[in-house]
Amino acid sequence: MDMAVETHGITKRYGRTVALDDLSIAVRPGVVTGFVGPNGAGKTTTMHVLLGLATADAGEALIRGQRYETIARPLTVVGTLLDARAFHPSRSARSHLRWLAQSNGIPPRRADDVLRLVGLAKVTRRRAGAFSLGMRQRLGIAGALLGDPPILILDEPTIGLDPEGIQWMRETLRGLAGEGRTVFISSHLMSELEDTADHLIVIGKGRLLADISVSELLASATDGRVELRTPDLPAAMTVLANAGATPVSSGPDRIEVSGIAPAKVAELLVESRVRLEALVPGRVTLEEAYFSLTRDAATHTAERATA
Amino acid sequence: MMRTLHSEWTKLRTQRGTLVALITTGVLMVGFSAFFASEQHTDTRFPGDDDVVQMGLMGIAFAEIAVVVAGASLITAEFASGMIRTTLTATQGRLRVLLAKALVLSVVVFPVALATTALGFVAAQSLLRGNGYAPPAYPEVSLTDPSAARAVVGTALLVAAYALLALGIGTILRHSGATIATGVGVLFLPLLFLGAFPESFARRLEQFTPLAGMAIQSTGDRMLMAFDGRSGMPISPWQGLAVAFAWALGALALGFVALRYRDA
Numbered sequence: 001m002d003m004a005v006e007t008h009g010i011t012k013r014y015g016r017t018v019a020l021d022d023l024s025i026a027v028r029p030g031v032v033t034g035f036v037g038p039n040g041a042g043k044t045t046t047m048h049v050l051l052g053l054a055t056a057d058a059g060e061a062l063i064r065g066q067r068y069e070t071i072a073r074p075l076t077v078v079g080t081l082l083d084a085r086a087f088h089p090s091r092s093a094r095s096h097l098r099w100l101a102q103s104n105g106i107p108p109r110r111a112d113d114v115l116r117l118v119g120l121a122k123v124t125r126r127r128a129g130a131f132s133l134g135m136r137q138r139l140g141i142a143g144a145l146l147g148d149p150p151i152l153i154l155d156e157p158t159i160g161l162d163p164e165g166i167q168w169m170r171e172t173l174r175g176l177a178g179e180g181r182t183v184f185i186s187s188h189l190m191s192e193l194e195d196t197a198d199h200l201i202v203i204g205k206g207r208l209l210a211d212i213s214v215s216e217l218l219a220s221a222t223d224g225r226v227e228l229r230t231p232d233l234p235a236a237m238t239v240l241a242n243a244g245a246t247p248v249s250s251g252p253d254r255i256e257v258s259g260i261a262p263a264k265v266a267e268l269l270v271e272s273r274v275r276l277e278a279l280v281p282g283r284v285t286l287e288e289a290y291f292s293l294t295r296d297a298a299t300h301t302a303e304r305a306t307a
Numbered sequence: 308m309m310r311t312l313h314s315e316w317t318k319l320r321t322q323r324g325t326l327v328a329l330i331t332t333g334v335l336m337v338g339f340s341a342f343f344a345s346e347q348h349t350d351t352r353f354p355g356d357d358d359v360v361q362m363g364l365m366g367i368a369f370a371e372i373a374v375v376v377a378g379a380s381l382i383t384a385e386f387a388s389g390m391i392r393t394t395l396t397a398t399q400g401r402l403r404v405l406l407a408k409a410l411v412l413s414v415v416v417f418p419v420a421l422a423t424t425a426l427g428f429v430a431a432q433s434l435l436r437g438n439g440y441a442p443p444a445y446p447e448v449s450l451t452d453p454s455a456a457r458a459v460v461g462t463a464l465l466v467a468a469y470a471l472l473a474l475g476i477g478t479i480l481r482h483s484g485a486t487i488a489t490g491v492g493v494l495f496l497p498l499l500f501l502g503a504f505p506e507s508f509a510r511r512l513e514q515f516t517p518l519a520g521m522a523i524q525s526t527g528d529r530m531l532m533a534f535d536g537r538s539g540m541p542i543s544p545w546q547g548l549a550v551a552f553a554w555a556l557g558a559l560a561l562g563f564v565a566l567r568y569r570d571a
Binding site: 015048051053054055068069070071072073074075078080082083085086087088089091092095098099100102103104105143298 | 392568570
């Protein structure tokens with residue numbers, strides 16, 4: 001089966017700078033895929049290549065197995081949000097969506113529908129230039145949804161949104177993926193993808209660093225870490241150290257221990273009659289997991305470079 | 308293509324900058340044709356040697372600046388905001404985008420230019436008559452005279468050609484200021500050089516630059532009123548207009564290449 005969105009070894013240079021370096025990715029339908037990397041990693045360039053706005057020097061980018069340029073009425077296949085400022089400032093929100101709808105033979109009624117959908121029903125006649133960044137993002141999303149497309153490619157959709165807006169975006173994107181659509185969103189902030197993305201494609205300096213599901217990434221970063229609370233800190237430390245684990249005291253009555261299963265921790269402490277007040281598997285945020293991942297990748301890259 | 312045309316039409320209708328530039332084009336055409344005519348008086352020493360038709364069409368010298376702004380803004384405003392990416396992702400094929408813009412621009416500019424050129428011409432003729440351009444030395448001219456009709460319709464076509472030229476330059480340069488400067492430069496620099504160069508070279512400028520289009524206004528044996536000394540047309544009226552359109556098409560063709568092969 002063709003992937004909804006895929007690239008095969010795309011390379012893109014700007015002068016002597018390599019923006020994309022033999023990048024191959026594939027995005028599946030039905031889930032939200034986060035496209036993550038620091039600023040300048042090549043996320044926007046990848047999206048531009050996918051949408052035929054930029055030409056790759058090598059490799060190919062495909063939407064449902066075909067090049068974007070060969071899609072007739074493209075808005076009905078791919079909805080895009082590229083730059084929240086990309087409106088003519090004097091044009092009203094509705095006029096903007098009208099011309100966009102007409103360009104793909106979408107009924108103009110649909111413009112009002114999507115404006116309602118994104119919560120802009122009250123400002124349809126206002127100049128887009130007077131919109132706040134959050135409102136512009138909503139208008140951008142409205143444009144992306146105009147053709148009811150099965151695929152959405154959104155560049156930094158949460159940028160400039162207030163917490164309420166981020167929550168709204170999260171629910172909207174999850175809902176769209178739940179309908180079986182392909183949702184591909186970029187972000188330079190991992191924290192914004194927490195609770196939104198199911199799958200992550202991480203790139204750095206134009207190269208693929210990781211292609212991993214969020215649950216896998218969290219599990220790998222958690223690495224069997226266990227947190228416990230005990231009034232008997234020194235005793236607990238000794239018992240755990242003797243058992244071959246590496247306990248670290250993280251507070252007057254708290255210990256973080258890794259390399260040992262939670263059940264084993266409980267068993268050891270009970271056997272040694274060390275009082276235990278709480279025992280929880282360690283939790284990491286997506287951002288921590290991402291940092292450990294990119295740190296590894298950076299080291300890996302450095303090793304390769306010196307080798 | 309119909310969908311793209313429909314879409315570009317809506318864009319033009321709702322793009323304030325372009326509309327203002329179009330209205331300005333019309334106002335300048337009428338205003339300066341009339342103003343110029345009101346400042347002209349007959350020279351009794353040479354009765355009958357002035358081209359009163361052309362004298363009623365001088366508004367183009369100012370209207371062409373505004374129409375360059377209108378033509379340029381149609382595309383450079385999209386590059387300025389980044390909306391061009393939305394346009395290009397929404398449309399299959401770059402040629403379609405540029406063709407639709409060129410068509411929409413033409414069908415708006417031409418009627419505006421035709422109406423205001425005719426209006427300016429009629430006003431100018433009545434002012435000229437008051438300034439001594441009267442029979443018998445200067446027989447009355449009306450819009451329905453074949454030579455006057457050709458000059459008026461041709462002037463409106465020339466304004467459309469200059470608008471298309473600006474659209475083409477804007478597609479190449481992608482920047483409003485640079486496009487307007489280049490467009491106005493291409494139209495006015497030859498005029499500045501006419502007096503500074505030997506006549507043989509000046510003739511070449513009149514034949515091969517967008518200035519050649521001005522020949523369509525002439526009903527006498529001189530192409531430009533400003534150069535009284537020389538007589539004899541360097542190029543025929545319709546050929547001159549064709550040269551102006553060739554420039555517009557050339558700019559649009561280069562613009563298409565830039566749009567097709569450069570990253571947006």
